[in-house]
Amino acid sequence: MSRRIVVTGLGAVTPLGKNLSDSWAALIAGRDAAAPLELFDTSGYRCHQAACATLPRLPDQSRKAADRLSRASRLALPAAREALAEAGLLNQEGKTLLATLPLCVSTTAGAMAFGEDFLRGVLAHRRSHLFRQAARYLPQHQVVDLQQCCGFAGPSVIIANACASGANAIGHAADLIEVGDADCVLAGGFEALTELVFGGFDCLQATSTDRCRPFDLNRSGLLLGEAAAFLVLETEDHALRRGAKPICALTGYGHGTDFFHLTQPQPEGAELVDVMRRATAQAGIAPEQIGYVNAHGTATPVNDGTEAKAYSIFFGESLGQVRISSTKAAIGHTLGAAGSIEALFAIRALTTGELPPQLNLQTPIPEIAPALVGLNEAHQDLPHVMSVNLGFGGSNAALIFSKYEN
Amino acid sequence: MKIDLAIIGQGAVSPAGVRIEALLHGEPVPVLVAAHSRPDQPWPVLRVDLKNPAFARWQKEPRLRRASAISFYLVEAAEQALANSSAAERAETGLIVVFSAGCLAYSRRFFEGIITQGQRAASPALFPETVFNSPVSHVAAVLGLNGAAYALVGDEAAWVAGIKTASVWLRQGRVKQVLVLGAEEFDPIVLDAYRAARWLRCQNGSHGFLTSEGAAGVLLRQAQSEDGLVITHARDGLIYRTKKEAGAAAEKLFHAVDPTLTCQHSAQRNWFGSIERRVTHDHPIISSHGSSYLGEAFTASAAWNTLRAIPYLNEKTSRILLPVWGLNHEVGSLELEKRK
Numbered sequence: 169m170s171r172r173i174v175v176t177g178l179g180a181v182t183p184l185g186k187n188l189s190d191s192w193a194a195l196i197a198g199r200d201a202a203a204p205l206e207l208f209d210t211s212g213y214r215c216h217q218a219a220c221a222t223l224p225r226l227p228d229q230s231r232k233a234a235d236r237l238s239r240a241s242r243l244a245l246p247a248a249r250e251a252l253a254e255a256g257l258l259n260q261e262g263k264t265l266l267a268t269l270p271l272c273v274s275t276t277a278g279a280m281a282f283g284e285d286f287l288r289g290v291l292a293h294r295r296s297h298l299f300r301q302a303a304r305y306l307p308q309h310q311v312v313d314l315q316q317c318c319g320f321a322g323p324s325v326i327i328a329n330a331c332a333s334g335a336n337a338i339g340h341a342a343d344l345i346e347v348g349d350a351d352c353v354l355a356g357g358f359e360a361l362t363e364l365v366f367g368g369f370d371c372l373q374a375t376s377t378d379r380c381r382p383f384d385l386n387r388s389g390l391l392l393g394e395a396a397a398f399l400v401l402e403t404e405d406h407a408l409r410r411g412a413k414p415i416c417a418l419t420g421y422g423h424g425t426d427f428f429h430l431t432q433p434q435p436e437g438a439e440l441v442d443v444m445r446r447a448t449a450q451a452g453i454a455p456e457q458i459g460y461v462n463a464h465g466t467a468t469p470v471n472d473g474t475e476a477k478a479y480s481i482f483f484g485e486s487l488g489q490v491r492i493s494s495t496k497a498a499i500g501h502t503l504g505a506a507g508s509i510e511a512l513f514a515i516r517a518l519t520t521g522e523l524p525p526q527l528n529l530q531t532p533i534p535e536i537a538p539a540l541v542g543l544n545e546a547h548q549d550l551p552h553v554m555s556v557n558l559g560f561g562g563s564n565a566a567l568i569f570s571k572y573e574n
Numbered sequence: 575m576k577i578d579l580a581i582i583g584q585g586a587v588s589p590a591g592v593r594i595e596a597l598l599h600g601e602p603v604p605v606l607v608a609a610h611s612r613p614d615q616p617w618p619v620l621r622v623d624l625k626n627p628a629f630a631r632w633q634k635e636p637r638l639r640r641a642s643a644i645s646f647y648l649v650e651a652a653e654q655a656l657a658n659s660s661a662a663e664r665a666e667t668g669l670i671v672v673f674s675a676g677c678l679a680y681s682r683r684f685f686e687g688i689i690t691q692g693q694r695a696a697s698p699a700l701f702p703e704t705v706f707n708s709p710v711s712h713v714a715a716v717l718g719l720n721g722a723a724y725a726l727v728g729d730e731a732a733w734v735a736g737i738k739t740a741s742v743w744l745r746q747g748r749v750k751q752v753l754v755l756g757a758e759e760f761d762p763i764v765l766d767a768y769r770a771a772r773w774l775r776c777q778n779g780s781h782g783f784l785t786s787e788g789a790a791g792v793l794l795r796q797a798q799s800e801d802g803l804v805i806t807h808a809r810d811g812l813i814y815r816t817k818k819e820a821g822a823a824a825e826k827l828f829h830a831v832d833p834t835l836t837c838q839h840s841a842q843r844n845w846f847g848s849i850e851r852r853v854t855h856d857h858p859i860i861s862s863h864g865s866s867y868l869g870e871a872f873t874a875s876a877a878w879n880t881l882r883a884i885p886y887l888n889e890k891t892s893r894i895l896l897p898v899w900g901l902n903h904e905v906g907s908l909e910l911e912k913r914k
Binding site for chain 2 (some may be wrong): 210211212213268270275276278283284286287288290291293298299302303306307308309311312315316321322323324325326327328329330336340343344346347349363364367368369370371372373423424425427430431559560561562563
């Protein structure tokens with residue numbers, strides 16, 4: 169990259185915790201958040217479980233104001249604030265110190281629960297409260313919530329590339345900085361569980377009624393989850409000038425489209441391999457220099473087999489040295505937030521040397537078995553980590569983060 | 575923000591017909607459609623005619639066999655814009671599609687099925703097509719666009735974000751050219767939404783906007799010396815939630831703009847009209863009154879307005895400021911220049 173890009177703040181709300189530290193501690197301890205889903209009635213669906221987050225309080229919002237916010241915004245706001253606070257960009261009132269702060273966000277469903285209520289209301293011939301639901305289900309309103317509650321303005325981009333969106337949002341933020349269009353960007357993703365999406369994955373028989381077992385020969389489907397995760401990206405100069413401490417560097421971003429099928433990746437994983445190669449080429453590193461991969465690993469029969477093949481091609485003989493896990497077994501598949509929260513987990517692995525274990529593994533896919541992270545593995549010194557995502561429509565993305573060395 | 579993007583291809587699908595000529599000179603005819611909740615109360619709506627022979631070539635595409643109308647609008651507009659691009663050039667083409675509601679018809683049908691017929695009636699054929707980037711994937715697959723692809727979401731102003739994203743990719747050298755499209759499809763449920771918002775004021779359509787649908791796009795490359803038509807500035811990021819804030823955002827948008835710059839009015843019949851007249855009163859104005867009214871189709875409208883500004887550049891002025899009034903949360907603008 170022509171400008172050195174560093175990460176200076178991280179924040180997350182996940183089914184494992186109301187902030188990144190709690191989420192990370194639970195993840196490393198091997199906890200998973202699968203539980204019966206109570207947000208809406210699931211009695212007619214095959215699957216009845218999901219990974220729900222506990223919404224953090226919003227101390228600066230009245231109860232009435234907080235109640236008016238969508239669940240998506242209730243997840244996104246505390247995560248964004250945590251990232252901004254760690255970056256030293258929040259004042260005591262919880263407002264951003266930079267008046268203008270470009271924003272790159274991702275989601276697949278925005279505040280779809282409002283849209284669902286609107287349709288229910290229309291079908292029931294209800295007349296009141298329809299406008300607010302119709303107007304505020306769209307993702308741009310969560311952007312307005314973020315900007316107004318955190319007190320900043322500036323251009324925003326909402327990327328909806330399905331399950332790769334979160335990685336795309338971070339990658340696009342890096343692109344903006346690299347070409348000189350921005351010095352500092354807030355980037356991340358959010359996703360709240362909604363019935364439309366849950367019913368969609370359920371009718372595709374993509375959700376598991378068993379435990380979520382990524383990269384296991386007996387995997388039977390995904391666990392849906394919800395989360396929000398944000399990070400602050402800036403040029404090294406910008407960070408150092410204002411006294412911020414870089415956490416790591418973002419060194420590579422690859423993305424591309426796999427045409428094979430709308431909902432299935434090319435079986436040999438060739439397109440995903442290309443995307444990872446683009447990311448390592450930009451980072452100027454070889455695959456064997458990557459110490460840990462936070463894999464997409466949905467635990468669907470099609471995805472994980474293809475992904476395992478792609479890793480075996482990409483890493484070749486060094487596959488035995490790299491450590492790989494999918495954290496979706498613990499927090500579920502958070503769709504538009506997945507690429508962001510998984511990037512944050514990869515960064516935590518980079519900075520702490522701790523590795524998130526591959527949960528619920530019984531019979532690993534042979535091609536990838538030696539690389540899957542076991543429980544309580546020893547700390548590792550990782551120079552570079554990668555976060556990989558694949559999405560509906562063939563959206564693939566890979567991000568590489570590297571240790572920050574001044 | 576200064577950019578330097580040459581428009582080297584154009585494509586459009588609108589209620590006025592298929593292709594640019596129809597966009598500029600066609601006369602769309604409204605049809606009456608009942609709101610989802612009020613079958614007894616039809617409203618005039620501007621629809622794309624999917625029986626137009628231009629769509630026949632896409633009906634046989636295996637990739638589109640389950641796709642909803644928005645994918646057909648997009649692939650047709652994209653093919654028009656790419657008409658002069660070889661297979662090799664297409665392979666190095668990036669794709670950005672901006673949506674407001676996206677695949678609305680299937681999303682409504684899918685969830686209505688769950689509500690009215692029960693959870694076990696959820697359709698696995700519909701759900702994949704409800705995802706924002708499904709039409710993007712279809713366009714890339716059908717037309718062989720191997721470059722990067724993004725689905726962006728927002729109101730009309732997302733069109734500006736799409737143009738700016740194209741500029742980023744081109745300056746990075748990720749792709750040789752970028753196709754930026756806006757697209758929306760109609761579903762009767764939007765009439766219920768617009769009724770709730772009090773946007774549908776008159777059932778004969780004489781004032782208040784008409785709901786519309788379609789797609790349009792521009793093929794862009796980093797401007798070169800021989801390029802005659804260039805987007806030189808893109809501005810966005812002025813958000814609002816209330817009408818008062820919208821007015822303030824519009825004032826800010828025009829605050830530092832050269833008042834001698836010709837401005838093309840684009841609000842037409844939507845509620846931004848009075849704000850637009852107020853903030854542009856010092857500027858020479860090009861009004862789209864000479865062209866037919868195409869209705870409101872959010873991101874597609876933003877793309878149509880851009881394409882409809884181009885003939886004025888050829889005839890009347892060398893620079894045009896095109897405000898992009900997002901009806902939901904943001905305002906922005908583009909500046910177009912004729913260099914030859």
